Amino acid sequence: MQIRLTVLRPRAGAGLPASATDVLVTAPVGTALGALSVALAGAVGVRGPRSATHVHLYAGSERIDDRTPLGHPPLLDGAVLALGEPDPQALAAxxxxxxxxxxxxxxxxxxxxxxxxxxxxxxxxxxxxxxxxxxxxxxxxxxxxxxxxxxxxxxxxxxxxxxxxxxxxxxxxxxxxxxxxxxxxxxxxxxxxxSSGPARATTPDGLGHLQVGPAATAVRPAAASAEQPAPPAAAAPSRTRSLLSRTLGRPTTPAPAAPDASQEQLRVRDRQAAALRERFPDPAALLLTALGPGPRLWERVPAHPDALTVRLGTGDLPGGPGTAPGTLLPAVPVTVDLTACHSLGLTGPRERVLGLARAVLAQLAVLHPPSGLSVVVVGADGRLPAEQRAEDWSWALWLPHLRPMRGQDCRLLFGLDATQAEQRLGELLDTEEPLGATLLLVDGDVGSPEARAALARVLRSDVRVVCLAETTAQLPAGLGAVAELTGEVATQLTLRAGGEPVEGVALDAVSRPWAERLARALAPLRESAPVSRGPIPEALRLLDLLELDTVTPAKVSARWEGLPSTTGTATALLGTTRDDLCTVDLAGPESPHLLVGGARGSGKSELLRTLIASLAVSERPDRLSLLLIGGQGPSLAACAELPHVTALVDAAADPRQAMLTAEALLDELTHREELFHGRSFASWYAGQALSAKVVSPRGSAPAGAPAAPPAAIATVTAPPPRLVVVVDDYEALLAPHSPAGRPLARALAAVAQRGGRLGVHLVATTGHPEQTADTELDEAAQWRIALRSDHPADSDLLIHVDDAAAVADTTPGRGYLRRPDGAVLAFQTARITGRIPRTATLRPTVVALDVTQLGTPPTRRPVRELGNGPTDLALLASALQRAAAD
Structure with a gap:
């Protein structure tokens, strides 16, 4: 777990500001603040007592208990911790x-x-x-x-x-x-x-974030109507030429309403002005939305009519239908639609331009979800000192929209030197599958001829670009709109977008402390149902996906105790897709069986082990049994210690056991048919009392002993559990040289045909889809997976498309899942037989954040498996056995 915090050093004297240091904390989940206190103090140069009990940390005016776990409120991403005394600058909500x-x-x-x-x-x-x-x-x-x-x-x-x-x-x-x-x-x-209304509901995830719930009341921009004006955007600048005027040094005086304006027309004017101000919120409203979080947070999804429309300031604009001719709407937003113009230049004195740029970036971050808008900040102008560039944009490091969601090799999407700038621009040009919109903000020159050429290509792409410069001549050529700061003190702007200029707009600009406060408020927030999680990971750990980073019997028992008292479940978590977790529900009405195919080394056996482990976590052993069959070897032997496993059969090594298992499977199907009297497993099971008794121990017959049929399928008790038969190398059982395999294959065919409605499910892998084509399992399995395939035809036989033939051999476990509804999803299998990552055993670390280095490839702590330690599967089996015995 990694969380960014800011630590305030105690003030040197009364009235003096406290110095601050941004840090990155890396620690195992559940680490208490007390384990980090001394390191946090050291990060700001305070070398006090080694005991954490002498280090006091405050969030605002409240002291934080040393037992508070990292990642839980108030120790969230972006939190400010004051050392030794309450934060004197803490602001109440x-x-x-x-x-x-x-x-x-x-x-x-x-x-x-x-x-x-x-x-x-x-x-x-x-x-x-x-x-x-x-x-x-x-x-x-x-x-x-x-x-x-x-x-x-x-x-x-x-x-x-x-x-x-x-x-x-x-x-x-x-x-x-x-x-x-x-x-x-x-x-x-x-x-x-x-004062502001109630905030949106949030839920801590224990990892430093808050999942944001849905808005209680949907807030939408006022719909266009006969009496509403069009939004004052750069797409139509010719409607108004001079928005404001200055008279005798006095503030702007709006033009009066037309002499013949009726009271109703004046009311229409006021309603139109209010609707535009509500539609394009001001900076104060944006700050409150971030702090709440308010109901309008991240409302502008890609389909929103005002997506990527930014407010630059205010002016007096002509009224819409329903107002008297010549009527102006006073102090309404002036906007630019980046969807229409693609690029925008901001020019003028640097400090004023930065204030306007902060306002533009802040409103985009508050109104657009991170899943729908990625932000890249490039500030590599060599004419400015590196320290100044970093200081100007350090506030943006807290925006969640700068997280690299598409596999970019950096901590944040910053380009604060020439090398970083070239890397960020190259990534934008290399993106083949854009996930939502991308905004590139360029502060001054990009630092090198190569980067300038790349920027010119980006400007011709679908990326939206905002460029900052002191003069219009310094902007890149071909921008869709330019806002030039004007006036004696650069507090107005003139907007040009291909037509005559729109002059005299009173700009909206914000300070750096304001922008940082807003960004920090957004830092821990996460969408509760993100539209996209970015690229599919190359490696996953099943225990992490199951939220069992520490495996204990108590955690497993708690899961089982929360299960409904209905038919047993059979839902397996396999890994992740691009957008969500990848699961297969064998107990659902769509399909009771799963067929998995792939080339040698594609990860078929590991997928089965992951499926078996996931099924075992999802249901109690008295409601779910597992029968494991290896067609040509003991590939599933590592799963034998799970309490759900009733037998492990190696058909190649023990033909007699394979034949007895075939007989037992057929007997099991017959027994269930007689027991259910024509009803399905679900209908018979409804209303039946479930036994809490754990099934008897299991295992294959010891060497030299007479073979016996598996315990859980030779003698069936009522009510029977669901039974999942897992077969690795199914095609080996169909081979002519496997006499023991053929009877077992016939029994598995019966399971494919009759087992679904009886609560008996079949999961099988094949390395040769052409050999299993047209079998009973091939016809019955509506859940289908194709891992890396050697030939497009193999992929097509499995999932009816040839996509799996393009999977690289460097990513075992990558494949495609075809759902019963026909949808095909790319996914990555999670691993269960790996060993505990060494980073999970390392002590917490606190490292100062260097803004100038956030755009470089991160220095990763070495993650190696404990070569002599237990595997995740062994740890899980031990916890499951103890939970089942309780």
Whole structure:
């Protein structure tokens, strides 16, 4: 398990800020904070007592118990831990206040301020209660008065550029400030709002993340209607030429409504303006959505009508149908549709452009799920010091959208030097199967001629690109839209998108601390049902997929105790597909049997061992029995110690045992048919009391002893368990030189024909699909798997497509599952016979994160199997035996 944390060093003195260090913690699941405390203190240079009991860590103002396990709240990905004292900068959740003041637009947008006391002053000075980094705002610009009854009044403090309240000039006499009214001071817009509503439900996964549940109420953009204007996007810039005007140094005054506008038309204007502001949320609303998390988190899935549409600022735009001619909608969002224009350039003074770029990237991350949008940040401009490039983009390392989900060889999708930039751009060009949209953000020059040529090719691809530069001439050629910062202090922008420019837009920009706070809020969040998990892994451990990283009888017993009191299950977890876990349900109504094929060395036997182990975990031994048959060798011998296994038969080595097993199988089918009186296993089993008694021990006859039929199928007790017959090398039983195999093959054919409705299932592998074609099993098995095949025809015989012939021989266990409904899914088999990874036994480590190196291939801890230790299968068998005996 790996989790990123930030540790704050104790302050050197009163009023001084605490220095922070970002760290990567690697530890086994369940590690307590106390095991890491000394290492976390050392990461910030504090060398105190070696005992963890003397190291105190705080999350906000609360001290964290040393017994708190890593990966559980508050020790989540992105958490800030203060060493030795509470975090002096910890902010309480904005929703705790009854009323909030939100900065919804301007060069320092996004702030959410809880209103307390009697007076709140806004201004550019550090003495202001709500400071704004806006050059057009006076040092102390205006003041809010809070009454005991909750009402709020506002008055100007004699500012240089004045204040507007919903478009009218505000004087020094107090006026009521209703919720939702817009206050314009300088280029900034603030509004009074009620506190945020309830947050979305989240569930900790114990690995440092929170699974985000569905929204309680779906929030969708207002539907287009006869009275609603089209979104103010770059796709149609010619509708408005000059959005704003400056008069006598005063703030923007919206054009009045048309003289003949009726009250109904004015109401329509206000509704249209409100709908656009709701449709394209402001930075303050985005921050609250991330912190909640709110109901609009990740709402813009690929099919959303506003997917990849970004808000750049606000302006006064023409009203839609239903308003009087000449009416302008005041202070509504101005947007760019990246789906339509593909690429966007942002130019102007660097600090202002970075603020606008942060706002663009933040809204994309809040509104688009990581499964639907991948973000790549390239900042390799050699004209800037490496430390500055890293500092400018360090906040983005917390965004989950920068995780490499397509096999990229890096920790995060950063390109902060020329080598990294070439690697990231090359990966974008090499992507053959895009999984969702990709956004590339390029800060300045990409660092090398090779990277510039690659960027030119990326701009011609389906990747959406946002480029930053100080001048338009420094941007790459051929961008679909360009937003150039204008005005004396670069707080407005002009938008060009192929037509006449859209001028005078009041930009939305956010600070780096604001962006980091938002990104940290998103860092631990994960989609509860992700659309895609990226590429299929090359190697998997079954115990990890079963969430049994530590195998104990108690964990197994807890699973069995939670099973429903119905017919026994027979669901096997085999591995993972690209999108989900790969499972086969033999007890379902679709098909009771499974046929597996593949070339030599493709992983057939390991797949069977994985299936057997997974079935054993999924059901109690008294409700599920396993009969294992090897057609030409003891390939399944490692599974013999599982308590569910009633017999292990090696047909090649023990022909007599094979013949007795054939007889016992036929007797079993006959007995069940007589017992069920024409009913199916499921209908007969319904309502029957299940025995808790564990079946008798099992095993093959010892050497030299008379062979006996398997215990669980020679003498059947009522109610009988489900029986899964697992056969490796099925075609060997069909060979003419195998006289003992032929009777067993006939018995297996009867199982394929009659066993499904009797609760007897057949799973078999074949290395020669042409030899098993048209057999009873081939006709009955609707669950079918093709691992790597030597010939396309073999793959086609198994899964009716030839895809398995293209599987590389370097990935054993990779194959395709054909479901009973005809769907074919690529998957990777999980391994069960490997030994415990050495990393599971290593002590926790704490390593400082270097932002400049996050785009390089990660240094991996060596993962080697314990050569003299037990296999995962042996550990599982021991735990299952003890659980069955309890």
């Amino acid at each position: 904005p929703g705790e206040a009854v009323t909030e003041l939100r900065v919804v637009g301007g060069p320092d947008a996004g702030g959410v301020h809880r209103l307390h006391g009697r007076q709140v002053r806004l201004g550019r000075s550090s003495e202001a209660d709500v400071p704004l980094d806006d050059p057009d705002v006076s040092r102390l610009h205006l003041a809010l008065q809070l009454a005991a009854d909750g009402s709020v009044t506002v008055h100007d403090l004699g500012s240089t550029n004045g204040t507007l309240l919903d478009g009218s000039v505000l004087g020094e006499e107090p006026r009521p400030l209703p919720v939702g009214a817009l206050l314009r001071l300088g280029e900034s817009t603030v509004t009074l709002a009620a």
